Amino acid sequence: MKVQSIGCQYQVPSYQQKHQPVTSTKNTEIQKAYGKYPQSLLYFTSNISQNSFTTITFTPTDNPDDAKKVLKTLGVKYIDKNMPTDVLNWVCEGMVNTYNATGGKAVMFENILYKKEADNVMATYFPAQNGKGTTLNINKTGINNLDKTINSFIESNIKQGLLVQKNGKYEFYGLFRPTDEKFIKQINEFKSGKKKFSLKEKMELYENLYSAGSTAKSFMEAPQFYLEMIMSNAPIKQALDKNSLSPDMTKIKNMSKKEQSTELNNLVLNCKKLGIPLVLPYRKGDVFRHIYHELGHLQHNITAGDKLYEELRNIPKKQSDITMKFLTDEKQQQTAYFVSVYAPSAPTEFVAETFANMISQKMNHSNTPVPPDVVVLYREFKGSEIFLAK
Numbered sequence: 001m002k003v004q005s006i007g008c009q010y011q012v013p014s015y016q017q018k019h020q021p022v023t024s025t026k027n028t029e030i031q032k033a034y035g036k037y038p039q040s041l042l043y044f045t046s047n048i049s050q051n052s053f054t055t056i057t058f059t060p061t062d063n064p065d066d067a068k069k070v071l072k073t074l075g076v077k078y079i080d081k082n083m084p085t086d087v088l089n090w091v092c093e094g095m096v097n098t099y100n101a102t103g104g105k106a107v108m109f110e111n112i113l114y115k116k117e118a119d120n121v122m123a124t125y126f127p128a129q130n131g132k133g134t135t136l137n138i139n140k141t142g143i144n145n146l147d148k149t150i151n152s153f154i155e156s157n158i159k160q161g162l163l164v165q166k167n168g169k170y171e172f173y174g175l176f177r178p179t180d181e182k183f184i185k186q187i188n189e190f191k192s193g194k195k196k197f198s199l200k201e202k203m204e205l206y207e208n209l210y211s212a213g214s215t216a217k218s219f220m221e222a223p224q225f226y227l228e229m230i231m232s233n234a235p236i237k238q239a240l241d242k243n244s245l246s247p248d249m250t251k252i253k254n255m256s257k258k259e260q261s262t263e264l265n266n267l268v269l270n271c272k273k274l275g276i277p278l279v280l281p282y283r284k285g286d287v288f289r290h291i292y293h294e295l296g297h298l299q300h301n302i303t304a305g306d307k308l309y310e311e312l313r314n315i316p317k318k319q320s321d322i323t324m325k326f327l328t329d330e331k332q333q334q335t336a337y338f339v340s341v342y343a344p345s346a347p348t349e350f351v352a353e354t355f356a357n358m359i360s361q362k363m364n365h366s367n368t369p370v371p372p373d374v375v376v377l378y379r380e381f382k383g384s385e386i387f388l389a390k
Helices: 013-018 028-034 064-073 085-101 140-144 146-159 181-192 199-221 223-231 234-242 257-273 289-311 321-328 330-339 347-362 372-380
Strands: 111-113 123-126 135-138 163-166 169-172
Touching (some): 064 085, 085 135, 085 289, 085 347, 123 289, 146 163, 169 181, 181 199, 199 223, 199 257, 223 234, 234 257, 289 347, 330 347, 347 372
Parallel strands (some): 111 135
Antiparallel strands (some): 123 135
16 A cells, blocks of 8 residues: 555444444343342442542452452442453453542442443443433443454454555554554464453453554544644654745644645655655554543533533434534544544543543553643533543
8 A cells, every 4th residue: 555545545434333322221131220220329429538549459350259349449339240250350440540540539330230232332331310320331242242343343454454464464554553563463363363362352452453443544534633743743844844845834723624634645745755754653552441431421421411411412313503513513523533433423422532541641551642622622522620630
């Protein structure tokens, strides 16, 4: 694939299919389980005193009672007895990370379920309703089909021309390359079938592959951010300035997305012309992104309130004016695409994905900072500011 082709070829349909907005809570198995929950008493307040915050340490073990004990400490009241230990450990570690990253300020789920949902979701947040507490459901179907999903992500990368096979081994090709050799090693080990992957290792590969597709897509859909990223590199800017090839960054923000894409393509070609080894690495995926994301929904529901939160969801044929603006506004969509390929689907998903990215930053799991424009839009939609600088 030639660098010149970048700008029009990347589509990531499989990633979109695996991350569709949840628009209904009408799931028979989950609805039946609702009658089993204890009543919610602390929906809008943290279950742990903010004056006595101490970091919680959790080390996964083969004993599910260890994770359950920690989750009870976090305020969880009901845990599905059918949840496998490795899944329980994954959930617990993600919630502990969020608790620690927010200084104990994040409100935790009161109920954790392990029920079947559609294949295109991994986890779902259910608001408090009918006197029952806030709930996280881990999709049993999604967990069981994780190998299949990983393979579909790999195939998608191959079809996009991002991933190629050389001498029987997979490697990334072109402008986008991961800087982490462990990622490439994991792909080859997974495809060879010679290594047995733990759930956590599978989640790591799943998230890195998701992030790969998301980054390639965001390069096409968020040209302004990538122009700014490339031009913030002093040696690149100096080389371009010296040859009078730098784009006029003072005009970029006021350009249309199409004009910005043209500038970005020209920038890539000019870098190639000057022999500048331009590589835009994938963002590092986070094993616990789904847990952070669903906790982001919970915090957002609290800060925005039920009415606004509902208006910010993308419910087919019932979109509010604020959601329709988000879905059709070119600049807001660009901002969302820089966060992830899923963030543009609804204001609630943008906020949850941004929250997840900020937790990853706090935990030093992410190699991509959250840009100011993202924070501005996050605040506009009343995203939780429990750990944002004032």
